[in-house]
Amino acid sequence: MKQLNERQERILLSLKKLDFLNRDQLMKLHRLGKKRNANRILHDLSYYLSSFREGYQAIYYLNKEGREYVNSQKVRKKNSFVNHVLMRNDFYIFMGFPHEWINEAKVKDSKYSVVCDAWFKKGGLYHILEVDHTQKMKENKVKVAEYKNLYKSGEMAAHFGYFPKLIWITTTELRRKQLTELCKGLPCTVYTISDIR
DSSP states (O other), rough: OOOOOOHHHHHHHHHHHHEEEEHHHHHHHHHHOHHHHHHHHHHTTTEEEEEEEEEEEEEEEOOOHHHHTTTTTOOOOOOTTHHHHHHHHHHHHHTOOOEEEEEEEEEEEEEEEEHHHHHHEETTTEEEEEOOOOOOHHHHHHHHHHHHHHHHOHHHHHHHOOEEEEEEEEEEEEHHHHHHTTTTTTTEEEHHHHOOO
16 A cells, blocks of 8 residues: 555545545545646546546545545445435535534434534534435425424524524525425525535
């Protein structure tokens, strides 16, 4: 196993943290310059990375050697959840790579709990991210009801001094309208993917 330079290590660590990244996302995260340069850098890391094509993009993730290099236990494989993860990562980049960012975090008080897509801190305040890629609006409705329970119980607001803002990222204007309607009464903002790319 050869010793990697600092930038190469940072690329592997970002894949450890974010699971799957496409080339454009890696270019933004690591300032890899033009596509040709990015392709060369990623090619040099091919011993540590696996990739597959999704539309016009190559999606990268850590293979066995990459996981060993950055001490990651989490095995990633191509699955139907990949586009969901890429949307979450687009939002992470849009937010300016928050230092405090936890994927699949449990948000709870003494009575209610919900697993959010990401829990992060921005501008000194905590936020909750939910990604609406292809799930049924019925599932979103259930999740929003869980957040409303947390909001009404007041424990989180008492703990933080505020209720963390719920942020949704979705695919279309219609879904934005539906989610905005569902979240009435909650501190909530809904973005579409075109707002943040």
